[in-house]
Amino acid sequence: MNAIEVEGLRRIYKATIGVIRRKVKEVEAVDDISFSVVGGELFGLLGPNGAGKTTMVKMLTTLLLPTAGTARVLGYDVVETPGPVRSRIGFIFGGERGLYWRLSGNDNLRYFASLYHVDPDVAHQRIPYLLDMVGLQARGNEKVEGYSRGMKQRLHIARTLLHDPEVLFLDEPTIGLDPVGARELRQVVRNLQSESKTILLTTHYMFEADSLCDRIAVINHGRLVAMDTPSGLKKNVSDLSVIEIEVFGIPDEVVESLRQSPAVHSVSVENRDQRQALLVHSPLGSEAVPDLLASLDGTRVGKVTVREPTLEDAYVRLVAETG
Amino acid sequence: MAGDEALSRADASARSARKALARGDRPSARRAAFLALKSDPTCELAWLVLAALADPPARRNYLEHILAINSNRETAIKARKVETGERRMLDRAYSVSRRKRWPDDVSAIEDTKPHKTERIPASIRPEGTRKDAESAAAPSTTSFVRAKQNMVQNLRVVATACEMALKHAATDSFIIFAVFVQPLIIALLGLYMLRERGGDYAIFVVVGSGLTGLWSSLLFVSGGALNQERWSGTLESLVGMPTSLEVVVFGKNLAYVTQSLGSMVLAYALASLLFGTPLRVAQPLLFLASIVLTTISFVCLGLLLAPMFVANPDIRNFVNALEYPMYILAGFLFPIALLPGWTTPLSYVLAPYWAAEALHAASTGTASLNNIALDWGMLLVLGAAYVLIGRWLFRVFLRKARQDATLDFF
Numbered sequence: 001m002n003a004i005e006v007e008g009l010r011r012i013y014k015a016t017i018g019v020i021r022r023k024v025k026e027v028e029a030v031d032d033i034s035f036s037v038v039g040g041e042l043f044g045l046l047g048p049n050g051a052g053k054t055t056m057v058k059m060l061t062t063l064l065l066p067t068a069g070t071a072r073v074l075g076y077d078v079v080e081t082p083g084p085v086r087s088r089i090g091f092i093f094g095g096e097r098g099l100y101w102r103l104s105g106n107d108n109l110r111y112f113a114s115l116y117h118v119d120p121d122v123a124h125q126r127i128p129y130l131l132d133m134v135g136l137q138a139r140g141n142e143k144v145e146g147y148s149r150g151m152k153q154r155l156h157i158a159r160t161l162l163h164d165p166e167v168l169f170l171d172e173p174t175i176g177l178d179p180v181g182a183r184e185l186r187q188v189v190r191n192l193q194s195e196s197k198t199i200l201l202t203t204h205y206m207f208e209a210d211s212l213c214d215r216i217a218v219i220n221h222g223r224l225v226a227m228d229t230p231s232g233l234k235k236n237v238s239d240l241s242v243i244e245i246e247v248f249g250i251p252d253e254v255v256e257s258l259r260q261s262p263a264v265h266s267v268s269v270e271n272r273d274q275r276q277a278l279l280v281h282s283p284l285g286s287e288a289v290p291d292l293l294a295s296l297d298g299t300r301v302g303k304v305t306v307r308e309p310t311l312e313d314a315y316v317r318l319v320a321e322t323g
Numbered sequence: 324m325a326g327d328e329a330l331s332r333a334d335a336s337a338r339s340a341r342k343a344l345a346r347g348d349r350p351s352a353r354r355a356a357f358l359a360l361k362s363d364p365t366c367e368l369a370w371l372v373l374a375a376l377a378d379p380p381a382r383r384n385y386l387e388h389i390l391a392i393n394s395n396r397e398t399a400i401k402a403r404k405v406e407t408g409e410r411r412m413l414d415r416a417y418s419v420s421r422r423k424r425w426p427d428d429v430s431a432i433e434d435t436k437p438h439k440t441e442r443i444p445a446s447i448r449p450e451g452t453r454k455d456a457e458s459a460a461a462p463s464t465t466s467f468v469r470a471k472q473n474m475v476q477n478l479r480v481v482a483t484a485c486e487m488a489l490k491h492a493a494t495d496s497f498i499i500f501a502v503f504v505q506p507l508i509i510a511l512l513g514l515y516m517l518r519e520r521g522g523d524y525a526i527f528v529v530v531g532s533g534l535t536g537l538w539s540s541l542l543f544v545s546g547g548a549l550n551q552e553r554w555s556g557t558l559e560s561l562v563g564m565p566t567s568l569e570v571v572v573f574g575k576n577l578a579y580v581t582q583s584l585g586s587m588v589l590a591y592a593l594a595s596l597l598f599g600t601p602l603r604v605a606q607p608l609l610f611l612a613s614i615v616l617t618t619i620s621f622v623c624l625g626l627l628l629a630p631m632f633v634a635n636p637d638i639r640n641f642v643n644a645l646e647y648p649m650y651i652l653a654g655f656l657f658p659i660a661l662l663p664g665w666t667t668p669l670s671y672v673l674a675p676y677w678a679a680e681a682l683h684a685a686s687t688g689t690a691s692l693n694n695i696a697l698d699w700g701m702l703l704v705l706g707a708a709y710v711l712i713g714r715w716l717f718r719v720f721l722r723k724a725r726q727d728a729t730l731d732f733f
Contacts, residue, residue, distance in 0.1 A: 013728060058559075063562060063725060065722070083565060086564055087565040097555055099556075099557065107487060107490065114479050114480050114566075115483075115565075115571065116565060116566075117480075143494075166377075196357055
């Protein structure tokens with residue numbers, strides 16, 4: 001049984017440009033995407049900023065109308081029958097917004113419980129349980145404005161579980177959290193997974209997707225570019241090794257010349273404070289290192305490591321190829 | 324042997340799933356059922372527990388799977404019972420009161436007849452689930468029970484939204500100023516300027532300026548509240564929930580209108596005490612009934628304004644222009660007879676006009692029962708009309724907001 005079914009979904013945003021001679025510009029945020037998520041599955045949606053992840057989640061949670069295509073959640077069409085969908089899903093969007101800061105955590109949950117039509121007696125029992133589950137029981141009577149970002153995120157999780165939804169949409173739930181907070185939140189997601197909830201998760205953190213997701217769809221420029229298990233996606237780059245070279249101020253032309261090398265499949269540069277990390281995908285592995293270092297003559301080089309590709313490498317390759 | 328071990332593990336897990344279900348611990352029941360199926364994918368009891376936990380249409384899928392595993396008569400009966408009547412048992416098992424427990428053996432479901440007229444104890448399951456179970460069990464009472472259930476749920480939302488809006492407002496210094504300090508200043512000025520005119524005229528102005536305060540509060544605080552929801556990112560949450568947005572807005576408007584009403588009464592009482600001018604209401608009972616109907620009609624009128632804020636946050640610039648025309652058209656501070664004749668029909672479709680008529684008449688002692696009955700009738704009719712039009716506007720503007728992606732736009 002598929003909990004989520006998406007067929008040929010499209011969403012076009014229209015923006016007006018100019019003051020006197022106005023022109024309408026169309027931006028295709030989601031372009032003909034189809035996939036399905038089985039009940040109890042944790043499905044990841046990965047993609048760079050602006051790829052269309054949040055737009056997809058908003059369409060599935062009935063907050064945005066698709067331009068074309070169909071989407072069903074638990075068999076209900078998100079456009080034709082939004083009511084039953086809303087009763088059965090929970091959603092959180094990353095960040096601190098979406099809560100009443102001047103109310104206490106307890107009052108926030110009581111309010112949202114009534115909006116989800118949870119019986120007051122049940123809510124009375126369930127709210128302390130959820131606050132305890134997300135580690136906020138001791139702070140439940142304090143105003144949300146005094147909460148840290150991680151606490152607000154955890155309160156979001158409690159909010160979305162008030163009505164025991166079958167399907168959860170978590171849009172970048174760990175964004176902006178410190179490592180401890182993010183780890184705690186991932187544990188909560190794992191617990192939900194063990195309760196056989198269907199979860200659609202979007203994230204920028206590859207290790208998070210790798211450790212949590214049963215399957216992952218990668219989208220770029222609104223298009224679905226790959227969909228597989230994390231290990232399946234990694235197989236796409238299993239023929240390549242990753243050579244990571246720490247450099248200090250590498251000129252663009254050097255990077256371009258590396259790209260032309262027959263031993264190099266792809267090159268990317270990550271800025272890390274005062275230095276950069278040159279990530280070279282090569283089928284030759286450590287054998288390619290001497291030639292690479294020779295090509296970098298004149299550039300200050302730091303640490304060099306050769307490792308097996310990760311999900312992040314698979315993702316970077318997919319995004320680069322479809323960029 | 325390994326196979327036997329797996330079967331016995333599956334059986335133990337399935338029984339523990341059933342027990343967890345009986346005590347209302349759904350997550351453990353689900354987890355144990357899945358564990359059982361991991362050891363034995365054909366474990367009928369585990370599938371039955373999962374079916375009992377699921378909502379339609381997933382439940383039907385589980386049941387079809389059970390019948391595919393074992394299509395004998397006994398299994399078919401169990402499956403059928405789970406599909407139709409068991410939800411009541413589940414809800415009862417899951418409800419906090421736990422008046423009745425889930426039977427120790429799922430087969431006991433067969434001996435349990437669903438109570439057709441008994442109200443299902445509310446559980447944390449989604450509304451649609453309860454509806455589906457109910458329509459399966461008692462089709463003849465479905466629409467009545469559903470309507471009753473909806474009404475109870477909506478009243479709960481109105482009460483909670485009202486309570487939370489008041490709590491929220493109590494921490495907002497701007498609202499405290501607008502609600503408590505500003506009316507006091509207006510009251511002091513009004514009574515100071517009119518201190519020579521005598522008690523009757525004073526009460527006319529007091530009621531009129533009180534209505535102007537109500538209208539301004541409705542226009543700015545209620546409309547602004549939706550924009551505030553948008554800025555704080557809660558508007559999307561509200562729209563994505565099973566409760567209709569207009570019910571939430573009704574609750575919030577009720578809070579703002581009663582709050583400003585209360586604060587004005589307090590302000591004028593304090594002002595009259597300071598100036599020693601007694602503010603006597605000539606027909607207090609009629610005045611009180613008029614106040615109640617005025618409050619309701621103002622809250623309903625707010626339902627016409629809010630949808631525009633949902634569609635476009637910039638609408639506030641337009642709404643600012645609505646403040647003074649209402650003062651004039653509704654005759655808050657002077658009779659509409661002073662206005663050109665063509666404006667009269669406009670006044671007649673405004674509930675504040677009838678509210679002003681009723682309140683002015685009851686406060687100055689000029690209300691006849693016939694006249695005030697007409698005012699009250701118009702307040703009720705217009706209030707109902709505003710609700711109907713407001714609901715339609717909410718539908719249209721919410722669709723537009725979902726189309727134009729403006730729910731999170733600020």
